[in-house]
Amino acid sequence: MEQGHYGHFARKATWLYAARTARPDLVWGPSEQRLPAYAIERYGYEKARRIGVMAAVGGKDKTKIRNATPPAFRDLLLAIARTATPSLEDMLA
Template sequence: MIAALYVETDGAYFNLAGIDPWDIRRDARTYPGPWPVVAHPPCQRWGRYWHGAPRKPHQFRLGTDEGCFASALTAVRNFGGVIEHPKDSHAWRYFGLATPPSSGGWVKADAFGGWTCCVWQGHYGHFAGKATWLYVVTMGSDGFLFDDPILPELTWGPSDSGPTQEMVERYGYEKARRVGRMALVGGKDKTRIRNSTPPEFRDLPISMARSASPKNSFSQPAKESK
């Protein structure tokens, strides 16, 4: 079993065998274990406009996400699994995680056995490229961290997120290239498309989480010796 935390109601992680989805109604901050997790904590207060919209800056304080990222980090360190956040998330610096190179590849993230990388979801079916940082912790069946875990070789480097032919024909190449794909998606679908997780990419963190111990964690009491 894999617990999918902070996911969209009826979204990509629902109705999947072996996946226990935690949407806003269940409050993933209260996740007690014991299963490894795939966590998508809210990113609004960690991104480029963490302080608010450009026309109304400094409405918010950095990282005021009601403890969502902190609880996701605790869950991954206790039970194993993956956190997904947008590239350049301020949460990495705030929580002392190493910044992964944009060119790709896994690097050690911290002293808690975590590893991190940068990957573009455009290689896995996303419309707009969507550069993403991953934080991963894997454990053995005894609940102890792997010192040198086997991590997947992903498709590294930026994906093609330039203008489509339809956009070039409609707006001209210069404007289409300047504003990017997502800026040319209008209406209510814009946010949905940007936030969506393609099935091919969704399956990557799920497969990584499955390598973590399903039942053991550092939060469990040690067994008494006989």
């Protein structure tokens, strides 16, 4: 799934593995490509797409922005985790 559906600046593809949980309806598939208009104008669509949306972010916080989890996605993951049921091995330990 992609965190872009839940508010991330970039598309940020993410693996999601959940066992013994109730899972709400999730948004699957690619999220919208968010390319700055000036990057498309300056470089053309293909190059702007290759360099990606993060290349257009200025400043020193690119890694922090890239690694961030949007609050909506965090809340979704926590809601899924709250429904987890322990396995028999967990209960016997």
